[in-house]
Each structure stands twice: as C-alpha cells, then as structure tokens.
Amino acid sequence: MANPKPIYPPRVPCIRCPIRRLESFRDFSPPELDFVQDFKVAELVADPGNSIVVEGERHPQLYTVLTGWGFRYKILEDGRRQILNYLLPGDLIGLQGNIMLEMQHSAEALTKMTLCVFERERLMTMYQHHPSLAYDITWLAAREESMLDEHLLSIGRRSAMERAAYLLVFLHSRAMTTGNLAQGKSTPLPLTQQHVADTLGLSLVHTNKTLRKLADQGLIRWLDRGCEIVDATGLHQIAQWRPPAESKRPFI
Amino acid sequence: MANPKPIYPPRVPCIRCPIRRLESFRDFSPPELDFVQDFKVAELVADPGNSIVVEGERHPQLYTVLTGWGFRYKILEDGRRQILNYLLPGDLIGLQGNIMLEMQHSAEALTKMTLCVFERERLMTMYQHHPSLAYDITWLAAREESMLDEHLLSIGRRSAMERAAYLLVFLHSRAMTTGNLAQGKSTPLPLTQQHVADTLGLSLVHTNKTLRKLADQGLIRWLDRGCEIVDATGLHQIAQWRPPAESKRPFI
C-alpha cells in the first residue's frame, strides 16, 4: 500500500499541461500561468496502490492530479473502509487538512498517476496576488462539496441497485470530461468490485450480486479489473440522477 | 414548509455580532469588519420549518447563520430525504451553488433562525480586496467538506447504533462551541427522530429503537422534541469518534 513515491522536479511546464488542452477546463491568463508555474515545486508519480496522502500525517503540500485515477478514503479503527470520492485529472488534494495540516483522510492511486506538487505555505501568496485563482480554489472546494452531498444522498437513501447505477454513471460522466487523457474513447473504469463495495457502503458479496444484475440487464460489462458502461441512459434512469451540465471549470 | 421569510435591513451591526463574542471564533481586523459590515445587505428571520434555500432555485444570495439551528438536505424524486449536515451559528450557506447559481440542495430552519444576507455578486470584490477573508471562505468550505467526509464514513460503514451515537455526539460538540448563544448551559439538540432517521439513512421505526437502546444505557435522554446528551464519553466510545480539536475558526 504505502510505498515509495518518486518525486521529480517539474518536468511538464504548465504551458504544456495536459489538462489545459482539455475542452472542459478554463484557460489561464499569462500572469496566472506564470504564477502557477512558479507555485509548482515538483512532480510526483504514484503507481496503483501507492498512498498519496495518509490520514493523521502532516502534509505541507497540496497536489493536483495531472493524469490517472485515485481515490480518497477513511477507515475506522477496526479496518472498515469508506471511499469518499474519486480523484481525476484537475482535482485538488489536501485542502481539507487546513491549519493543523493533519490530513483527515487518506488517498491512494488507482492507476499510475502523475501529480503537481504545491507548497501549502505559499497559498496565502496566491490569495494576495491572484484573487481569481483564489476564487477557483473555492470553486473547487464547493464542487467537491456538492459531489459529497450527492454521495451522501446515494448511500443514505438509494437502494443497492440505485447506488451502484449512480456510482458507475457518475464515474463515467467524470471520465468523459476529464478522465482518460489521450486515450480518446471511453476506457473502462479502473476499479475492482472491492472499491465499488467500499464506496457504496455494501459488502463485497452483495456488491458482486448487484453488479451482476446490472450486467445481466445489459447496462454494464464487468471486465478484468474494471467496468465498461454500456447503457448510460439506463443507469441514469435507475439512479434517478443526471450529471450536472458543467461549463468550463477551473483548476490550479 | 416553504413559508414567507421576513427580511429586514441589517439590525445587528457587525461590531455587535453575537458570533464575535464567542470564544471559538477569530477576530476581524477593523478594515475586515468594515468590509463585512458593508457586504451585509440584509437580515433574514426564519421560523422552524421555513425554507432558507430550495434545490433547483436560483439564489443570488449567501447567508451566514447568526443564531438558531437548521439543516441542509436533498430529496429524491419519490420523496426520500437525506439530511446532509446541520447549520449552526457561523456556518455559511449557499457557496456550492457556484456559477450557475442553481442550488444543489435545500435548507430549512430547525429552530427560529436569524441569518446575515450577502450578495454573491460582490464575492469577487471580497476576494480582490480582502485575501484573508477569501482564505476564510475556503477554510469554511474545507471544514464543511471534512464534516461530510466523516458523515459518509458514518453512513457507509458504521452500524445503526454507532451512527446514532456519532451523530448525537457530533451535534453535541458543535453545540458546545457554537450552538446555544446566550443560553449558557447545553440546551437539548432541537431535533425530531424523523430528522435523525433522515440523517442516518435509517427508517423512523428503526431509529426509534436504536435511540431507545442508547437511552436505556443511560447515554442520552429523549425529550419532547429534542435530545439531551447525558454521557458524551460513552457515545464517543460507541462511535469510535472524537471531535476535532478546533482552534479559533473564521466566519464571515
């Protein structure tokens, strides 16, 4: 799990940032770009299963996902794990460990990931000199919050079937806008059924049976270590949920 | 439910803001105070059951809770309701309706509430002229996020008993630092069992049985329309959770 994560000096200059190329992200102004370029202190590479941040530890850094998928989670003392949300390109990690710097959750890589590393210390400077970027950070926090709201509704009030449909179509829609850089077409969601179970608050066995039903109905196909969405519309209907119509979103 | 909410011109000048008097909140600098005073456009009073914001509607305002308790929630098309979090003095409402202004959740008063009303439009001005206040807003968003994380863990992975214990002791600890202005001693939590059920993702009947057990064990006492915490430590143990040690927190 918690393995060495190689840290490199920044190799991808922000001007050639793979995220900037994407349709769904907003452009930086030149001064903003300069600032962020300078704000970025390193680049981090994580392999599947590597920890990015660990609950209870101090992380003086913030991270932005450049490529790859990960997830945030918490565990109870006796080992029960709850996945809180997934991390895709453009997502910011580590804001919540405010002030005390002590992380309240852990994060782990699902696929090979690259991340931009920022110094939390210098965040105040950004707020002073680039209010628009500060606003973006708030925007990102608010966005995360509304995803968590929806997850809570899901776990609290949707049935196993509905929950599973919601999760898969939620991830699918995120993957569509930010997910698989370069790969073009929709790559399967890089999860195991254990991840799904720990996200939905269900047991592995019951998750398996639920996914089986969705597959039997021709809505999804379960692969080696991932899930292919066959009928997104059908899943929307089951979940009673549609992805929000997002206009260009910010990132740091 | 959705009833008229009287809006008044600001009556409580920020300098005599009841929240500022509280131990656990940080002080404003004089220029900050001036700005916020000017930022505040009105005051709103809501009675128990009144809606503060409504999912799907446009709310060009932001609110800060001055006094009283409320809650945020979402409902599915068929009426199933999930309470997302509770609103206490110092909490900011309405951030998440970013950009499109369309609220993603509703909020309702639990007790009589007074709220400060701000214009969302002028938020950018705040970011430009008062980076420290901008930082505070981010801080508040991050704080909300970590509460939601904990709620997710709770609903996803804790048993009914543990969940109930967690919720009650969570609210108790919030009430201790911000809750009952003026009243001095710990007022009972102003909830019905239906609220608890909708927060925990349980049915009303099962919630009742669970609370009964907690009461039988002498951990709580259930009153008319509220809950009295008798043994917070006992609840902590059941929930496997302790309240975070919060230093002075910001508010707007």
Place this chain on the structure above:
DNA sequence: CGATGCCTTGAATGAAATCAAGGCAGGTGG
C-alpha cells in the same frame, strides 16, 4: 506449480425496512 488477487455463487444468518397499532400532549373548533 503453488500463490495470490479478483470475481462468482449458494446457503444460512442477521439487521433494518415495512406494516400495523397505539399512546400522549397540545391545539382547535364546536
């Protein structure tokens, strides 16, 4: 070739939902 990780399935058990009543206080209208 034995391990290990991931998916699958059936059977037994348990936790929580649903169904069905009833109690009790406070509020209202006859």
Place this chain on the structure above:
DNA sequence: CCACCTGCCTTGATTTCATTCAAGGCATCG
C-alpha cells in the same frame, strides 16, 4: 369544556434486503 385532530414517539410482528460463511474458478505471476 369536550371532541377531535395532528405531530411525535413507541412497540410488536412480519418481510425484505444485505451480511456473513463457505467454496470454487480462473487468470497472472514468481
């Protein structure tokens, strides 16, 4: 003042959904 309603809490019986237990399959990897 009493009769009736309404909102909130309580309890038992039954059913449903999800967990746990137990196995087995099937790839991949050292």
